[in-house]
Amino acid sequence: MATLKDLPTVLLIEILSRLPTESLLRFKSVCKFWYALINDPINFSFQDKCIFIKRRVMVNFQHFTYIPSIIKFSLAPDRSMSILDVNNPFSYTAFFVICGHSHGLVCLSFNRDIFLFNMTTEKFHKLPLSILHYPGDIYDIDFSSTNAVGFGYDSKSRDFKVVRVVEFGSQYGETNLPARVEIYDLRKKKWREIESAVCGRVTRAPTPQMHHKGTYYWWAYKEGRTNIIHTFDMSEEVFGEISVPNDVVNERMEYISMGTLNGSIIIFHYSKTGNEKTFDVWEMEKDVVLWSKLMTIGPVFGVEKPLLFVNSDELLMEANEGRVISYNIKTHVTKVLPIKGLPCVFVDTYLDYSLVQY
Structure with a gap:
């Protein structure tokens, strides 16, 4: 038998x-x-597709808080959807940042504190504190701060890594000391410093960033405030830079976001004002730093900004009044999702629901 x-x-x-x-x-x-x-x-x-989304909600008439939520899309014919709110590990601040995801793990950070969230077990794991410091009596350093954090998967070592770029300064002004870089290996459960030159500077405010196929991408700038995409190869452990389309070289961060579509990296560039907005989608050719305008979406009424593509036809967007809508780029049909926050607050990342545990 x-x-x-x-x-x-x-x-x-x-x-x-x-x-x-x-x-x-x-x-x-x-x-x-x-x-x-x-x-x-x-x-x-x-497996079921999930979105890890950060939304701002009012606690009372004077205060608000950020709630991490999971939106889970079923791939079954009924296309059902469920929403789960999870506890915010950053109870002391509203300004934590989503710093990438891989295989069902999501990285969240605020300055020195970094957490990994497991989408399957719905548990947080706090990483040890940074190992980087300069002795103050020698370099007159008063503080260190996190410039960038990225999380991803190294296919060569078959391990997850967190990379952190640290800057140092003094209360009397900027120092000439270079940024330093450390990596946390999830299997070894400890930090180590690496020697790798940083190509640009990631702004302190939340900016477009993501992990894709073993490389982490931050929106950053160089001297003269020219926009670039700052990269980090998780396997080779080196930084790099990618030029951006001329239309967005000098654009402000709040009108740009990054994502993926059909395996390619894309940039959203959206209009600033008006009830009817349009969104340009730029696509980077695979393995080639060459951008082409893939499509222009809209005008769409009552929409603030695009969030991400769920599939090749379905785009999630933040609408006015803190709503999230699904928009079919072919049929132009919209559907309101049962999730809401205060306007212009959604931070998102698209996830494949997987079964990795640590």
Whole structure:
């Protein structure tokens, strides 16, 4: 009599993919083969799609707070959706930043504090404090601050990494000391410093950033305030820079965002004012630093800014009054999602729901 172990791997994946996440987590302990099979994001990249979104809500008439929420889209024919609010680990500040995601882990940071959030277990893990410092009696350094944080997956070492760029200064003005860089290896559970020249400066305010296929991308600037995309290769552990389309070289950060579409990196560039807005979408050719305008969306009434593509046709956008809508770029049909915050506050990242644990 045939058993499950006799099934072709492709058929076994097809069967497992129809099970709820909770069952898959239990089945990982059946044997080493099942553990590797279920834990491989390539096999289960077609699991439910999720968005990790930060929204601002009023606590009372005078105060507000930020709530991290998970919007989960089912790929089943009924296209159901659920929303889950999670506890904010930064209870002392509203200004934490989403610093990338990979395989169901999301990185959140505020200055020295960095957390990893597991989408499957819905738990936070706080990383140890930075190891970087200059002795004040030698360099007259009064403080250090985080310039940039990025999180991603290194396919060579098969490990997750957090990269942190640290700046140093004094209360009497800027110093000439270069920024220093440290990396946290998730398996080793510790920081280490690396020697790698930084190509640009990421602004302190929340800016477009993301992890994509082993590289982290920040929107940054060079001397003269010229915009660039600052990159970090998670495997080679080196920084780089990518030029941006001429239309956005000198554009302000609040009118730009980054994302992906059909495996390519895209830039959203959107209009500043008016009830009817248009959005240009620029696409970078794969493996080539060459931009082309892919499409112009709109004008769309009552929309503030684009958020991300759920698939090749469906774009999520922040509408006025703090709403989120789904917009089909082919049919132009809109659908209001049952999630709301205060206007112009959404920060988002698109995730494949996977089963990685740490």
